[in-house]
Amino acid sequence: MVKQGVIHIHRSMGRVILYALLCLAFFPSLTTAAVSDPASVFSAANNFIAAGDYQKAIETLGAIPKPDPNTSGSDFVKSRIQTASLYHALKQTKKAQAACHDVLELFPDNKEARNFLIALKKEEIPFYILFFRDCTRFLPSLLKGAVLTLALTFLTMVISPLGGLFIALGRMSRFKSFAGLCWFIIWFFRGTPLLLQLFFIYYGLPALGITFSPFTAAIIGLSLNYSAYLGEIIRGGIESIGHGQMEAAKAIGMTYTQAMRRVIIPQTYKRLLPPIGNEFIALIKDTALVSTIAMVELMRSADQMFNTYFNVNVLIIAAMVYLAFTTVFTLVFERIEKKVGAYENR
Amino acid sequence: MVKQGVIHIHRSMGRVILYALLCLAFFPSLTTAAVSDPASVFSAANNFIAAGDYQKAIETLGAIPKPDPNTSGSDFVKSRIQTASLYHALKQTKKAQAACHDVLELFPDNKEARNFLIALKKEEIPFYILFFRDCTRFLPSLLKGAVLTLALTFLTMVISPLGGLFIALGRMSRFKSFAGLCWFIIWFFRGTPLLLQLFFIYYGLPALGITFSPFTAAIIGLSLNYSAYLGEIIRGGIESIGHGQMEAAKAIGMTYTQAMRRVIIPQTYKRLLPPIGNEFIALIKDTALVSTIAMVELMRSADQMFNTYFNVNVLIIAAMVYLAFTTVFTLVFERIEKKVGAYENR
Amino acid sequence: ASFDTIKAKGELRIGLDDSFPPMGYRIDDGTLTGFDIDAAEELGKRLGIKIVWTPTAWDGVIHALNSGMFDCIWNGMTITPERAEKVLFTKPYILDGQVAVVRFDEKRFTSYKDLGGKIIGAQKGSSAIKAIEKLPVKPSAVKEYTDNPKALLDLEAGRIDAVIIDNVTGRDTISKRIGKFKTLPGFISKEPFGVAFRQADAQLLNTIQKTIDDMVADGTMAKISMKWFAEDITDPSKW
Amino acid sequence: MKTGENVILHLENITKKFGKVTAIDQVTLSVKAGERIVIIGPSGSGKSTLLRAVNILEEIDHGRIFFKGDPVGYTAIKGKQILDSPKNISRLRSKIGMVFQNFNLFPHMTVLANIMEGPVTVLKKTKNEAEKTARDMLKKVDLSDKWQVYPATLSGGQKQRVAIARALAMNPEIMLFDEPTSALDPELVGEVFNTILSLAKEGMTMIIVTHHMGFAREVADRVVFMEKGAMVAEAPPEKFFSACMENKRIADFIQNIL
Amino acid sequence: MKTGENVILHLENITKKFGKVTAIDQVTLSVKAGERIVIIGPSGSGKSTLLRAVNILEEIDHGRIFFKGDPVGYTAIKGKQILDSPKNISRLRSKIGMVFQNFNLFPHMTVLANIMEGPVTVLKKTKNEAEKTARDMLKKVDLSDKWQVYPATLSGGQKQRVAIARALAMNPEIMLFDEPTSALDPELVGEVFNTILSLAKEGMTMIIVTHHMGFAREVADRVVFMEKGAMVAEAPPEKFFSACMENKRIADFIQNIL
Ligand SMILES: Nc1ncnc2c1ncn2[C@@H]1O[C@H](COP(=O)(O)OP(=O)(O)OP(=O)(O)O)[C@@H](O)[C@H]1O
Ligand SMILES: Nc1ncnc2c1ncn2[C@@H]1O[C@H](COP(=O)(O)OP(=O)(O)OP(=O)(O)O)[C@@H](O)[C@H]1O
Numbered sequence A, B: 001m002v003k004q005g006v007i008h009i010h011r012s013m014g015r016v017i018l019y020a021l022l023c024l025a026f027f028p029s030l031t032t033a034a035v036s037d038p039a040s041v042f043s044a045a046n047n048f049i050a051a052g053d054y055q056k057a058i059e060t061l062g063a064i065p066k067p068d069p070n071t072s073g074s075d076f077v078k079s080r081i082q083t084a085s086l087y088h089a090l091k092q093t094k095k096a097q098a099a100c101h102d103v104l105e106l107f108p109d110n111k112e113a114r115n116f117l118i119a120l121k122k123e124e125i126p127f128y129i130l131f132f133r134d135c136t137r138f139l140p141s142l143l144k145g146a147v148l149t150l151a152l153t154f155l156t157m158v159i160s161p162l163g164g165l166f167i168a169l170g171r172m173s174r175f176k177s178f179a180g181l182c183w184f185i186i187w188f189f190r191g192t193p194l195l196l197q198l199f200f201i202y203y204g205l206p207a208l209g210i211t212f213s214p215f216t217a218a219i220i221g222l223s224l225n226y227s228a229y230l231g232e233i234i235r236g237g238i239e240s241i242g243h244g245q246m247e248a249a250k251a252i253g254m255t256y257t258q259a260m261r262r263v264i265i266p267q268t269y270k271r272l273l274p275p276i277g278n279e280f281i282a283l284i285k286d287t288a289l290v291s292t293i294a295m296v297e298l299m300r301s302a303d304q305m306f307n308t309y310f311n312v313n314v315l316i317i318a319a320m321v322y323l324a325f326t327t328v329f330t331l332v333f334e335r336i337e338k339k340v341g342a343y344e345n346r
Numbered sequence C: 001a002s003f004d005t006i007k008a009k010g011e012l013r014i015g016l017d018d019s020f021p022p023m024g025y026r027i028d029d030g031t032l033t034g035f036d037i038d039a040a041e042e043l044g045k046r047l048g049i050k051i052v053w054t055p056t057a058w059d060g061v062i063h064a065l066n067s068g069m070f071d072c073i074w075n076g077m078t079i080t081p082e083r084a085e086k087v088l089f090t091k092p093y094i095l096d097g098q099v100a101v102v103r104f105d106e107k108r109f110t111s112y113k114d115l116g117g118k119i120i121g122a123q124k125g126s127s128a129i130k131a132i133e134k135l136p137v138k139p140s141a142v143k144e145y146t147d148n149p150k151a152l153l154d155l156e157a158g159r160i161d162a163v164i165i166d167n168v169t170g171r172d173t174i175s176k177r178i179g180k181f182k183t184l185p186g187f188i189s190k191e192p193f194g195v196a197f198r199q200a201d202a203q204l205l206n207t208i209q210k211t212i213d214d215m216v217a218d219g220t221m222a223k224i225s226m227k228w229f230a231e232d233i234t235d236p237s238k239w
Numbered sequence D, E: 001m002k003t004g005e006n007v008i009l010h011l012e013n014i015t016k017k018f019g020k021v022t023a024i025d026q027v028t029l030s031v032k033a034g035e036r037i038v039i040i041g042p043s044g045s046g047k048s049t050l051l052r053a054v055n056i057l058e059e060i061d062h063g064r065i066f067f068k069g070d071p072v073g074y075t076a077i078k079g080k081q082i083l084d085s086p087k088n089i090s091r092l093r094s095k096i097g098m099v100f101q102n103f104n105l106f107p108h109m110t111v112l113a114n115i116m117e118g119p120v121t122v123l124k125k126t127k128n129e130a131e132k133t134a135r136d137m138l139k140k141v142d143l144s145d146k147w148q149v150y151p152a153t154l155s156g157g158q159k160q161r162v163a164i165a166r167a168l169a170m171n172p173e174i175m176l177f178d179e180p181t182s183a184l185d186p187e188l189v190g191e192v193f194n195t196i197l198s199l200a201k202e203g204m205t206m207i208i209v210t211h212h213m214g215f216a217r218e219v220a221d222r223v224v225f226m227e228k229g230a231m232v233a234e235a236p237p238e239k240f241f242s243a244c245m246e247n248k249r250i251a252d253f254i255q256n257i258l
């Protein structure tokens, strides 16, 4: 221990000497810095900081006196805040706090000093308590954003199965051109990023004279994309129903539409639930993409709060909310799967 | 035909009358607008525009004379450019061009008039030629971005199957805590948006002292996410191989590792190819998300160019590049599927 | 409206975009706060009138002023010639402009001249991008970000060397992230803020201007500036 | 051509090709009311296709189909035969009962719902009416106690009997059976044949494709032998199983089956 | 306990429970070199579990297993028996050949590769050596011409013979057969039995679980009857099929099977 201490002293002495030489060589002004001129004090301090000698920088900054009543006091505040920062960097929390209090004594409203004190206090609190506090602090706003996430999810969950059914029937249609169109829709929307699709709908279409609100654009983008995916899934489901079912339905005189509605499609429910459930869980997460088209849903509110508070916990809490959603959805879908189409198990 | 013409005249006459009445009622100043005062000319024209009567607005603007040599001419320029805009709105391209030329005659360098003329000329070119021109113009830069897209895709395609295999074997491991960890990884990465994960890795982790370059962050985020997805797929594949295979392997003296490597895993290849192929196609599109963490891949370059040129074709061309990628990948995977594991078909 | 009608009504309606920290924005519980809020409320106290804050979209703010939705815009509005054609501005009451933010312990540069060949970040589509062209030296690369905080996070993570940002926003962030950043001395470009009135309301403007002048003279403005920026950036002598 | 009053179904020269395969080759066949026709023939000889052509599940290339004297299924436009409207075809099918080899019951409906489906959806009967009919039909096929179960729980023979009840519930003029017992375990064949026999006794007109010669002999008024899409022989069973045996192909076929 | 020199396998009092089910109940059994034991018994009587216990595919709860006189599979630590190291267990298994009811060939390898896999991966033989052995074994099971096909193309009987060849390629000291013919069509059973018989003639030690009494009689030195996990009777076949028939349970069982 003692030995280490010695070495440490030697090292810092070496640094001081090096620094002194540097000063003599490059910053001749420093050595003669007049205490009275704030500008040169700050520039001297900056040079010390640049050289890594925070202690010396603090000493230099100390030369700025408490302000006279007839000056603005800004140099004083600046010097003390910088002092506090330097003490903080040196992990001397008490001294950093003292420097902040120096400022607040004269300017009780000063935001910077106040924020600094709060930040310093936070560092003394254990992580889990801070995290819990952040939860109570950020969750309400995040949940407000989450409402929109759920709204987007549910609306898309209502629209896209209908769209998907339409596309699936379209692809199986006798009208070649219509079937081709449906094929194209599927190919296009499954072949390009949803992000690009949303971008095009929200930012691109106005150039062609079609302008949507962010919410409408989001719903259109999500619904088209998911309709394309569900279209393929539903088609697969319908085609997995044996041909005999359609023939049996026709043989008792049903039309194609009647057979589809009464015989074929009801049989697909059970088979389609697991893949559709998976899509819906993917959907919850994909709603995060609409944050890029100016919609303040969960992801965007997390982003905004992260931007404001620079607090990583915001992202973690948002992740927890998403996890809660996806987990609950998964469980609900497993429940429904067990209930629907029990006829196959009996 | 004649009859329609008559109706048309009647209609526009009706509009004129209606407008005249409106003017009398609400804008008494208009009817007496002095021709000499530019300010009132512009305000009168603006009122006509607000009322939807562009023709009248054009007439009014015409009152601004060609400038004397000793005036700035700014009113004149302004009036003619506005005239051109109005003609453009009325789809009278020739007249709009004439108005621009009026300006250029006196001020040959006027940027506004020049740009307007270029824009007008563009509108005369058929869409497909413009689109083709845009292709040659934007494709090179987009393809530069696409190189990064492909790099991200391929790297993740190499890493994530390994990660997935590791996670899959982990979940089946006898060590409960390790299996639990793997379960958690799967649950977490499949339950939260990739966007949020990338965000956390790139912007969040530095706060905890871990800083990655954008590329590293992108690869880590994509790989973790896809490893989690592939983990579940691979586990499903392994579990789909009958228990008897493991027993037979053990019965000839193989260890668990040997049995996995030589007997079980090779049998999963064929079954895993289709779902893994699907994941990789999703991956190509998911690379677009790294545009949010300051990586200039295909999506981001399209975004940048769109912001610079406000040209929707950029987005369409980018979509085409993505489509080309996903289509080629799909075809390649179908090929491979046919070749691998032919033993099951013989 | 003249000052007399305002006085008679007892309220001055001020238009603002309430998401512009630190000039005017809302904190967690939704209350409005910021430099402009403090300054205008002080002004209202002195004139004995109530300040009614009227949030509006920044895009159409001048149109909204001219259509009478409120009496003035007091929201960190940069005085520009184009705007001056449409509205009347007070004298500049604060100096904003583009500055460079670097890491607190940055050892390599102390002035704008040192930024040559470095990687600089700025918000996509902001006037900071234009300000980069005015730098005395050429940076090696410019990275554009969707928002300023992302640029500052990248700066903190060491992925870039400096962020060009407007003074008030930069200072606001610095004050929240104590000990992380500092600004390089001086401005790249200077953009003074003013309060905007309808062109017809010269008389109202005069009354308000006089009160603001008083607030500058007796140090009130300086105090508010100290509160928000830890520095007096309302003092024209320092511009 | 108008056919005799008591002819329910008349096929005239019908031909159906799948690519190069001629599945039905100029078949002409009349079925009188109450008549029971059994079609036999080797695999791929076009028996199923013929039945399916009758209720237009398969579109024929040439020839005409008359149902109770009227041409059905196709209309001639400018000399070309084109398919009738879906509505007319549906109406025709509702009058022709069909029973498939694989039962093709609707697995998501109970037995009762399977039988009610046609009357309710196609004939627009009320639920009550339809349920009454359905229960009657279930009694006929001797499955009254199974009305509320799902098909998955039934044995093959029971499934086929439900399928017969489902067809009967439409009150068809003629019944088509396409190898109704070939998907059944041997011990279950009997119950299905008994059901068909009792139908026959009630005077139902029917065409049955089967490989069971014993049953053919018992139920048929006429036996038809098909080969390569064509009708090769046609005779009452007594005559068929004696005289036609002189035809070597038929003799071989029957030898192989027994 | 050291057992006689010529005893290959000795099971001492082994017991295995699945939850509350006692699958093996204190079974003691010695198998001498060259001896052929046939185990019979009703379904669920623990025959498979016994075989699987021998090569530690199933971990037993009590008792000890001796292979060529040495205790194997478990080590006693502080009075508790715990499983031996995977390496030791693998080594033991490589000396015990096992043939499963469902063949369990590796479908992704050709027949030759299936047989070479053990020698190469486990015994670390060179490819050439292993291929030589594999071809010899294929000759033994009379499938020399099938060396390059994949298992999917083989008949059941051929698959089982490949499985036997795969086990033999490890040059085992004892072979365990768990109902090797019960997944086969009746006409394929014979070829597998013939293969096993020729092995027996070569003096291979083996334990065979089978329901075929005729085969048991022909191949067995001793027949063991199991019931509810316990060995109920054990005798040479002549004696077994006469004397033991006085035991009503055994008589009933054999009656039912025949
Ligand atoms: N949908 C189809 N597409 C192409 N060819 C077909 C189709 N249906 C039937 N065929 C062909 O038509 C011919 C007659 O087939 P069909 O099913 O009518 O014979 P079948 O007499 O019913 O035979 P089985 O006794 O096997 O049922 C066969 O050659 C068959 O391959
Ligand atoms: N993995 C297992 N888990 C739980 N119980 C098992 C397991 N394996 C076997 N059993 C039970 O142990 C008992 C003996 O089973 P075993 O398979 O050994 O019987 P067996 O004599 O081979 O019957 P079979 O002739 O049907 O093959 C049975 O009651 C069976 O249910």
Ligand SMILES: [Mg+2]
Pocket: D047, D048, D049, D178, D179
């Ligand atoms: Mg058929």
Ligand SMILES: [Mg+2]
Pocket: E047, E048, E049, E178, E179
């Ligand atoms: Mg067994």
